[in-house]
Amino acid sequence: MSNIDILVSEVGPRDGLQSIKSIMPLEAKKAWIAAEAAAGVREIEVGSFVPAKILPQLADTAEVVAFARTIPGLQVAVLVPNAKGAEAALKSGAHKLTLPLSVSETHSLKNLRRTHDQVIEEAKAIVAMIRELPEDQRPHFEGSLSTAFGCTLEGPIPDAQIARLAGRLIEAGCDEVGLSDTTGYADPRAVKHLTRLVRGVVGDDKLTGIHLHNTRGVGLANVLAALDVGLTTVDSSLGGLGGCPFAPGASGNIVTEDLVFMLEAMGLKTGIDIEKLVACRTILKEALPGEELYGFIPDAGVPLGFKPASA
Amino acid sequence: MSNIDILVSEVGPRDGLQSIKSIMPLEAKKAWIAAEAAAGVREIEVGSFVPAKILPQLADTAEVVAFARTIPGLQVAVLVPNAKGAEAALKSGAHKLTLPLSVSETHSLKNLRRTHDQVIEEAKAIVAMIRELPEDQRPHFEGSLSTAFGCTLEGPIPDAQIARLAGRLIEAGCDEVGLSDTTGYADPRAVKHLTRLVRGVVGDDKLTGIHLHNTRGVGLANVLAALDVGLTTVDSSLGGLGGCPFAPGASGNIVTEDLVFMLEAMGLKTGIDIEKLVACRTILKEALPGEELYGFIPDAGVPLGFKPASA
Numbered sequence A, B: 001m002s003n004i005d006i007l008v009s010e011v012g013p014r015d016g017l018q019s020i021k022s023i024m025p026l027e028a029k030k031a032w033i034a035a036e037a038a039a040g041v042r043e044i045e046v047g048s049f050v051p052a053k054i055l056p057q058l059a060d061t062a063e064v065v066a067f068a069r070t071i072p073g074l075q076v077a078v079l080v081p082n083a084k085g086a087e088a089a090l091k092s093g094a095h096k097l098t099l100p101l102s103v104s105e106t107h108s109l110k111n112l113r114r115t116h117d118q119v120i121e122e123a124k125a126i127v128a129m130i131r132e133l134p135e136d137q138r139p140h141f142e143g144s145l146s147t148a149f150g151c152t153l154e155g156p157i158p159d160a161q162i163a164r165l166a167g168r169l170i171e172a173g174c175d176e177v178g179l180s181d182t183t184g185y186a187d188p189r190a191v192k193h194l195t196r197l198v199r200g201v202v203g204d205d206k207l208t209g210i211h212l213h214n215t216r217g218v219g220l221a222n223v224l225a226a227l228d229v230g231l232t233t234v235d236s237s238l239g240g241l242g243g244c245p246f247a248p249g250a251s252g253n254i255v256t257e258d259l260v261f262m263l264e265a266m267g268l269k270t271g272i273d274i275e276k277l278v279a280c281r282t283i284l285k286e287a288l289p290g291e292e293l294y295g296f297i298p299d300a301g302v303p304l305g306f307k308p309a310s311a
Helices: A012-019 A026-039 A061-068 A083-092 A103-113 A116-133 A159-171 A189-200 A221-228 A254-263 A274-277 A280-287 B012-018 B024-039 B061-068 B082-092 B106-110 B116-132 B159-171 B188-202 B218-228 B256-265 B274-279 B281-287
Strands: A005-012 A045-048 A077-079 A098-101 A138-146 A174-180 A206-209 A233-236 B007-010 B043-048 B073-080 B096-102 B139-145 B175-182 B207-211 B235-236
Touching: A005 A254, A005 B024, A012 A045, A012 A077, A012 A280, A012 B007, A026 A045, A026 A274, A026 A280, A045 A061, A045 A098, A045 A116, A061 A083, A077 A083, A077 A116, A083 A098, A083 A116, A098 A103, A098 A116, A098 B106, A103 A116, A138 A159, A138 A206, A138 A254, A159 A174, A159 A189, A174 A189, A189 A206, A189 A221, A189 B256, A206 B073, A221 A254, A221 B218, A233 A254, A233 B007, A254 A274, A254 B188, B007 B188, B007 B256, B012 B043, B012 B073, B012 B116, B024 B274, B024 B281, B043 B061, B043 B096, B043 B235, B043 B281, B061 B082, B082 B096, B082 B116, B082 B175, B096 B106, B096 B116, B116 B139, B116 B159, B139 B159, B139 B207, B159 B175, B175 B188, B188 B207, B188 B218, B207 B218, B218 B256, B235 B256, B256 B274, B274 B281
Parallel strands: A005 A045, A005 A233, A045 A077, A077 A098, A098 A138, A138 A174, A174 A206, A206 A233, B007 B043, B007 B235, B043 B073, B073 B096, B096 B139, B139 B175, B175 B207, B207 B235
Antiparallel strands: none
């Protein structure tokens, strides 16, 4: 983060690809990741260590990680649904592991087939595995509070429940927690409220990132709210690819291209070159014919006389 | 504004219709305006008093105003390009007149075929006509600073030029100035900056509204920035219909449905019922077959357990 203000964490190769039917060939994934890294993206969630029968789209995650690790300066992140997935992730040498914990227990049972207590046990088991590694080889381990802004099955989740689960993740040994609007329910007031609530429990340094969807069009307004309360890492997906296949109607990560435009226009350095970023879409279009890509900047272009902060 | 926090000003019947080729029949315009008013919309810009040969889509504005004035509690707004248009507007009995002044003189010459000095002279002539009316019949008169966030022909416009023109509009007798992102160039930082700049010249009470486009996907983030600096009126267009036909690539007002969702989710009362608002789209779809409508809320619906502020 030394020379950037906001870390844009690209999650398309994981959250994007898991939500579509097409399977992207390994070579295209490599090309995509390399191109985004070359555009200046510093962190990419490249896959998820889930059984191939559940998400065949991500069956090659270990190979993707192996490739991504060869790119200098790139933080290689993966999702792990449980300790078994974490074991594979550790073996792969990923730099960052994220374990989702649905604050809605109904969603947790549907998505991970585990109760809250069971997910916390998985977190503890993952921490134990990580601590067996030499200190300089330990990945960053995040517990992500998914459905934090409400659940398509349960509706709003009580503050106390979210706060308690955030605390339990840190107690279990997570380095950090994250807020995740899995369902696209967030609004700017809720983003500020939940950030303050969770930071009050875990400390400011243990909540720095947010994962937002644009399901209801307010994704970038939610980013602005997140910036206002001091969050510094924002997940997004190239072309807005993605969503959660287990939360109906929850498709649509915020679009990396538009996010980077907004941040750079506001004077916040992302380190990312917008033109090179937009050019990465060609790889998606060729490898995923028929999949719809979103985003305004790719069509509209930047304003005449635009001066990005990172330039 | 007594029982609402934010005034959502629907501009679709003017800014939306002027930017599309189809001509909406008068009866459909009436149905649209009546339906939005019934959904709780308090202000609608129903047309523009421009020559029919330039914008045949708006040739029936006088009749639309006559109808809209019969709706109790509705503030009926119109655009006027010059004193001649204002004369017709005054005759129609519109409650609010907006004269656009492009802060980019190049755009002003293209859009209104007038220099800045000439537009200011028009403003003075309009004020003179208004002041001839009995006090209780005088409409509210706004000078709108269009291309305020940059021009597709000139690029960024210097602060000093914007500040000077805002001051001249107030000196000419406008009740208020407004900020207009005609080109979709705004970002949240610029919204805050320009609002403070112009308010510093004209006073807080003489700049309360903003007109934003979603050309680059950051429209609602820009609204959030506007709220942060105390603006209370936000223009938008049902289904995102519209844009400026004289600024290439500038299409796309922010979507009323999504705007109302964001505001109500944040606890800000608009007085508008989202379901009834979304239902108004049927009128557009039937009267404008082939025209694309935008918006996320109409597809995604509101979150489970959603509690709008106005309920």
